[in-house]
Amino acid sequence: xxxxxxxxxxxGALTGxxxxxFVRDRMTLFWAVAFPLxxxxxxxxxxxxxxxxxxxxxxxxxxxxxxxxxPAAARDSIGEGLDVEKRPGLDAALDSLREGDVxxxxxxDGDDVTLHFSQADQVKAAQVRGLFQAVVQIADQAAxxxxxxxxxxxxxxxxxxxxxxxxxTPSLLGWAVAMSATFGAAANLVAWRVSGLLRRLRLAPxxxxxxxxxxxxxSVVIAGVQAAIFIGLGVGAFGLKLTGWWPLIVPLLLFxxxxxxxxxxxxxxxxxxxxxxxxxxxxxxxxxxxxxGSFFPLDGAPTWLRAVSSCLPxxxxxxxMLDVMVRGQGPSALLVPIAVLLAFTVVLSxxxxxxxxxxx
Amino acid sequence: MGAAITVDALVMTYGSLRAVDGVSFDVRxxxxxxxxxxxxxxxxxxxxxxxxxxxxxxxxxxxxGYDPWKRQPELQRRIGVQLQSSAFFERLTAREQLVxxxxxxxxxxxxxxxxxEQVGLTDKANSPVEKLxxxxxxxxxxxxxxxxxxxxxFLDEPTAALDPQARRNLWDFLEGLNDxxxxxxxxTHSMEEAEVxxxxxxxxxxxxxxxxxxxxxxxxGLDVATRISVVPGLVRxxxxxxxxxxxxxxxxxxxLVIETRDPGPVLAALAERDALEGLAVTKGTLEDxxxxxxxREYRA
Ligand SMILES: Nc1ncnc2c1ncn2[C@@H]1O[C@H](COP(=O)(O)OP(=O)(O)OP(=O)(O)O)[C@@H](O)[C@H]1O
Ligand SMILES: [Mg+2]
Numbered sequence: 079x080x081x082x083x084x085x086x087x088x089x090g091a092l093t094g095x096x097x098x099x100f101v102r103d104r105m106t107l108f109w110a111v112a113f114p115l116x117x118x119x120x121x122x123x124x125x126x127x128x129x130x131x132x133x134x135x136x137x138x139x140x141x142x143x144x145x146x147x148x149p150a151a152a153r154d155s156i157g158e159g160l161d162v163e164k165r166p167g168l169d170a171a172l173d174s175l176r177e178g179d180v181x182x183x184x185x186x187d188g189d190d191v192t193l194h195f196s197q198a199d200q201v202k203a204a205q206v207r208g209l210f211q212a213v214v215q216i217a218d219q220a221a222x223x224x225x226x227x228x229x230x231x232x233x234x235x236x237x238x239x240x241x242x243x244x245x246x247t248p249s250l251l252g253w254a255v256a257m258s259a260t261f262g263a264a265a266n267l268v269a270w271r272v273s274g275l276l277r278r279l280r281l282a283p284x285x286x287x288x289x290x291x292x293x294x295x296x297s298v299v300i301a302g303v304q305a306a307i308f309i310g311l312g313v314g315a316f317g318l319k320l321t322g323w324w325p326l327i328v329p330l331l332l333f334x335x336x337x338x339x340x341x342x343x344x345x346x347x348x349x350x351x352x353x354x355x356x357x358x359x360x361x362x363x364x365x366x367x368x369x370x371g372s373f374f375p376l377d378g379a380p381t382w383l384r385a386v387s388s389c390l391p392x393x394x395x396x397x398x399m400l401d402v403m404v405r406g407q408g409p410s411a412l413l414v415p416i417a418v419l420l421a422f423t424v425v426l427s428x429x430x431x432x433x434x435x436x437x438x
Numbered sequence: 439m440g441a442a443i444t445v446d447a448l449v450m451t452y453g454s455l456r457a458v459d460g461v462s463f464d465v466r467x468x469x470x471x472x473x474x475x476x477x478x479x480x481x482x483x484x485x486x487x488x489x490x491x492x493x494x495x496x497x498x499x500x501x502x503g504y505d506p507w508k509r510q511p512e513l514q515r516r517i518g519v520q521l522q523s524s525a526f527f528e529r530l531t532a533r534e535q536l537v538x539x540x541x542x543x544x545x546x547x548x549x550x551x552x553x554x555e556q557v558g559l560t561d562k563a564n565s566p567v568e569k570l571x572x573x574x575x576x577x578x579x580x581x582x583x584x585x586x587x588x589x590x591x592f593l594d595e596p597t598a599a600l601d602p603q604a605r606r607n608l609w610d611f612l613e614g615l616n617d618x619x620x621x622x623x624x625x626t627h628s629m630e631e632a633e634v635x636x637x638x639x640x641x642x643x644x645x646x647x648x649x650x651x652x653x654x655x656x657x658x659g660l661d662v663a664t665r666i667s668v669v670p671g672l673v674r675x676x677x678x679x680x681x682x683x684x685x686x687x688x689x690x691x692x693x694l695v696i697e698t699r700d701p702g703p704v705l706a707a708l709a710e711r712d713a714l715e716g717l718a719v720t721k722g723t724l725e726d727x728x729x730x731x732x733x734r735e736y737r738a
Binding site: 086088090092098099102269274275280281282284 | 542
């Protein structure tokens, strides 16, 4: 109950009041927590799996030693793309191939391996021919007893090498944190100014910085809750695999929050109405989210777009998040993102302080 | 407890409008002081400058020697303010507002429930402020101004949104506020309110201080008639006009109004004729004081 004996500090009281104001507002809760989560479920859950090439269904009629005697290692790698089913009759198998129920039929007669395929699905046709080329080569090598002279190792350059969920969790989390920090600060500042509460607070024996610090505290807590929910859901439901240094997101969340709070403070300082502030925040954060690769990677984007992107604080927040959460990078990966975020914070909050108004 | 306030030749302008135009007055420690005037007179502007919300364009303001414009915590802790429009933390309950404001002033929140009771909001303690009526919000705002037991209290039209009953209840509460030596400054449109509450009243119009005195002296000094009205038809107007001390008699469909500077004999004459039905006696009002000071109708 309220019959407390000791007084809370002004900062504690302001933080408590702001936090209650936040959690009691269903709309802000929705935008800060439920809305980004919907994106996570959408990008992480529904679209997952489309990344991998679909398997080819192959019917094997009779004994096919090149397949049956495939070395274990090769079987593993080739088997990933291949679903082999044994059936007795060749004619029936060819019928299902013509009808498109399977992608290829394979038989072997002595040293002759015959692959029947259908050109109806050209991608599958190419895929299955490539696969069997490899199978036959491996068998050839095994028969000749020679070690292979060349080896091929493959490395993909795009972030597509990360599974979808590995990419979207850190990037969407960056966007969610940016959004709620910006909106929270902008809407809060304007609402308090319009209601006259800022004037009232001006007469209370508190430091102006207490009001700002309270907002920082609330936004950092919100960011922490967002991170916990995102990571919990990602790991628990969508198979997100975190790499060793993932707790380094804590400083990233802190500096990201500060940076976007200062954007929000600026939006709040120049806006007259709450709607105006939220609109302005939207106008800044939404395009920035696209340009920073929060929703999809920018690897295919033109160079100039990527140059623009690298000037944006959200891009660096996302990069940092990806580095420590899923790319297995360590503390050194924080240096650039934190430096950029801090620079934005310093500059924008200095501007916000200059244009700050107590009264509507 | 209690602090003196000095306002000297205060000028406040909004663009070309001189909202406060050379106002000077002193408030003594422990005094209940009223600023009275019609809409736009400059009461709020004056009060907010004294509180420290506005910087004087000219002249000076001091509370116990401090300049309120320089936000000094040691002064701010001694001041309580209720602004003309209530300002609260959104989505907090009435009690939470009080607890939060108490913390801002560095005091424990033990008085919260007591204050809620004193302003008649006990049953609204757990209602969010958004659900309070205008009058309830105003009373909560007054409670918030008092939560740290300030030495100086500023109230800007504290009873403006209240119904007559709530207004009287609040008067009872406000009346006791300077008993312990607290200085109270309030603004109002209502002479009745000023009379009930204030030790001295400053009448303000168009940014100027017209007169400063006790309410009694203001009304006594007024050269206006007392109006005695009864239902029409009980006394003939020409008969009443012949009574001693009667200045004028006006009969309408709803009332017979007798104007006099000496109400005693007129009341006796009415009683004698058993003509007291619907009796109402009105002395000088703010309207009259205002009229006599400005020559204009009061336009509150
Ligand atoms: N922020 C402002 N900007 C411009 N003019 C203002 C502002 N505030 C007040 N005024 C003008 O200054 C004058 C005095 O206003 P003030 O609010 O002090 O009056 P008041 O006596 O408190 O009136 P009320 O009884 O309606 O509260 C009015 O003419 C008003 O229009
Ligand atoms: Mg006013």
